[in-house]
Amino acid sequence: MRADAAASRDYAGRLRRHQPRPPILRNVLAAFLVGGLICVVGQAVLGWFMSGGMTPKDAAAPTAAVMVIAGALLTGLGLYDELARFAGMGSALPITGFANSIVAPALEAKREGYVLGVGAQLFTIAGPVIVYGVLAALAAAALRYGLVGP
Amino acid sequence: MTGTAVRERPAAGTTESGRVPAPRRVGRYTMALPSRPPVAAVATVSGPMEGRGPLGHGIDHVHQDRTLGQPSWELAESRLLVDAAQRCCRKAGLELDQVDVLLAGDLLNQIISSSFAARDLDLPYVGLFGACSTFALAVGLAAVLVDGGYAATALAAVSSHHDSAERQFRYPVEFGAQRPPTAQWTATGAAAVLVGGPARKARVRITHVTLGRVVDMGIKDPYNMGGAMAWVAADTIRRHFQDTGRDFGDYDLVATGDLAAVGHPMAAELLREAGYEPGDRFADCGLLLYDRRRQDVHAGGSGCACSGIVFGAGFYPDLYEGRLRRLLLVSTGSLHNKMTWEQGQSIPTVAHAVAFEHAGEEASP
Amino acid sequence: MSLTNFVWAFVVGGLLCAAAQLVVDVTRLTPAHTMVLFVSLGAAFSALGLYEPLTQLAGAGATIPLPSFGHALVQGALEGARREGFLGLVAGGLEATALPLTAAIGFGYLMAVVFSPRG
Incomplete structure (x- = not known):
């Protein structure tokens, strides 16, 4: 049986009455704290690169790379998903979370082999981020280039 | 549909509507089992988290290693199923080759855990898919086969594994995703029920099986399966009551499969609106398997093994000892997959019910 | 580098993450959609010229969260355009982000070889 539009609207309302709301304040605070702390660690790494004489701009990419490695390692050790349960987007939005989203499917896909498993699955979650990042950046940069010049 | 075909060849006992009444059917949805097939044995195995739950002491074996030494989650799950099946036969005092048929199911694509398990168990095999409703479906059909005389012993077994299910239905297990409070935790474990065998020793019997219909209430949120299934659970319970003329007063307990914290109160509300007062005789396996205050399972448990383990570790001992005299187990299933969810389709749901009875006294008239 | 830098990194990075969490909890977009x-x-x-001041203020607080990936792609594209015109615009984005992307692929792969999922 398939509920008609009225019945399913009715049922959705009943469901809304019964379902707990996510603890938004707690989640947002946790995301703020963990996200902020990850950035503080990143700032320390940035500072280390800059103390070697790099400009902040030049140091940004190697800092990101170090954070990617850290996120990948914590995922391999099985710790990052535990952090994420508490932190939500606080651990997903920093680039360490990007690394997590690459390592997690890759780890699991190992059983399906290194080509069809790891190779194909590496970007199952991170893929959309790269695709839309590149597309959005291309559009935004082209627009700016066309309107304002380089 | 086939109605015309039936009218063309009227058989003896044909009713006016052209339908041949099945002698063991009561009402539209329910099968009554006149021989009341006995439950010979029940066995449950689980992962560590279920072992730490309130029913942990009643589980036959708690595997502390969720991989069970296997190279993949899928193989680990099928080991759970084999383990439960073998333990069940041992408890019943039977060799595996004395079992006439195996009915098994799980949550994975093409019910692969069950097929792998059947490969090892080497029995005539029926693979079943009813998502988390598979436990009641398998036990019910096993009872029907025994009642009909098509099997002297039928083994019903189901499994689920948190990590294989996460991987298939949600995200890779190491991916850091936060679950909403309505999410449920897929139980790691397996349950096996051997129906049939020597009847005089039977202390638990199966009297009715109600096969539910598939209902889609338009819910699309796969993180709220209990809420999506509440309607169909109430529907199957209502159908069972209508068909058998029973109600909550006739059962010590009516237990749904995995409606959990969101769905179970909804089902109670729906039943109340339909004129059935659940009172304190209405429980949910998803709320019994874990201690939600101590264990981070959000709304509660789910998975084929959820109702299986709660039945085996919780209800069956009570039925056996007579502390429960009548139980209606209503396993509930959410029949979606990841692809159809991504395609924006709503979730079809189903619930099947099996009525158990304590039969201690009748064994010694 | 002073304490102020760390405070700004914490506050800005934290706020970006908090905003993303708010989007997930209120709109029920999946984390993937939000990212x-x-x-x-x-x-x-970045193209509007608003992200660069943020990175100057917050340092890693703006460069570690994911929006900086979009920022780096745009800045790389614009820099490429300044050097080589249109072709530079197309190629510049990925050139600028090659280091973290290659690190992600390399280490992602290495981790998959070394570790197994623990659940």
């Missing part, structure tokens, strides 16, 4: 949204927003803000 796509934030990368795209980073690209847009």
Whole structure:
């Protein structure tokens, strides 16, 4: 049986009455704290690169790379998903979370082999981020280039 | 549909509507089992988290290693199923080759855990898919086969594994995703029920099986399966009551499969609106398997093994000892997959019910 | 580098993450959709010239969260355009982000070889 539009609207309302709301304040605070702390660690790494004489701009990419490695390692050790349960987007939005989203499917896909498993699955979650990042950046940069010049 | 075909060849006992009444059917949805097939044995195995739950002491074996030494989650799950099946036969005092048929199911694509398990168990095999409703479906059909005389012993077994299910239905297990409070935790474990065998020793019997219909209430949120299934659970319970003329007063307990914290109160509300007062005789396996205050399972448990383990570790001992005299187990299933969810389709749901009875006294008239 | 830098990194990085969490909890977009949204927003803000001041203020607080990936892609594209015109615009984005992307692929692969999922 398939509920008609009225019945399913009715049922959705009943469901809304019964379902707990996510603890938004707690989640947002946790995301703020963990996200902020990850950035503080990143700032320390940035500072280390800059103390070697790099400009902040030049140091940004190697800092990101170090954070990617850290996120990948914590995922391999099985710790990052535990952090994420508490932190939500606080651990997903920093680039360490990007690394997590690459390592997690890759780890699991190992059983399906290194080509069809790891190779194909590496970007199952991170893929959309790269695709839309590149597309959005291309559009935004082209627009700016066309309107304002380089 | 086939109605015309039936009218063309009227058989003896044909009713006016052209339908041949099945002698063991009561009402539209329910099968009554006149021989009341006995439950010979029940066995449950689980992962560590279920072992730490309130029913942990009643589980036959708690595997502390969720991989069970296997190279993949899928193989680990099928080991759970084999383990439960073998333990069940041992408890019943039977060799595996004395079992006439195996009915098994799980949550994975093409019910692969069950097929792998059947490969090892080497029995005539029926693979079943009813998502988390598979436990009641398998036990019910096993009872029907025994009642009909098509099997002297039928083994019903189901499994689920948190990590294989996460991987298939949600995200890779190491991916850091936060679950909403309505999410449920897929139980790691397996349950096996051997129906049939020597009847005089039977202390638990199966009297009715109600096969539910598939209902889609338009819910699309796969993180709220209990809420999506509440309607169909109430529907199957209502159908069972209508068909058998029973109600909550006739059962010590009516237990749904995995409606959990969101769905179970909804089902109670729906039943109340339909004129059935659940009172304190209405429980949910998803709320019994874990201690939600101590264990981070959000709304509660789910998975084929959820109702299986709660039945085996919780209800069956009570039925056996007579502390429960009548139980209606209503396993509930959410029949979606990841692809159809991504395609924006709503979730079809189903619930099947099996009525158990304590039969201690009748064994010694 | 002073304490102020760390405080700004903490506050700005934390706020970006808190905003993303709010999006997930209120709109019920999946985390994947939210990450796509934030990368795209980073690209847009970058092209409007709004993200660069943020990185100067907050340092890693702005460069570690994912919108900075969009920012780096846009800045790389614009820099490429300054050097080589249109072709530079197309190639510049990925050139600028090659280091973290290659690190992600390399280490992702290495981790998959070394570790197994623990559940």
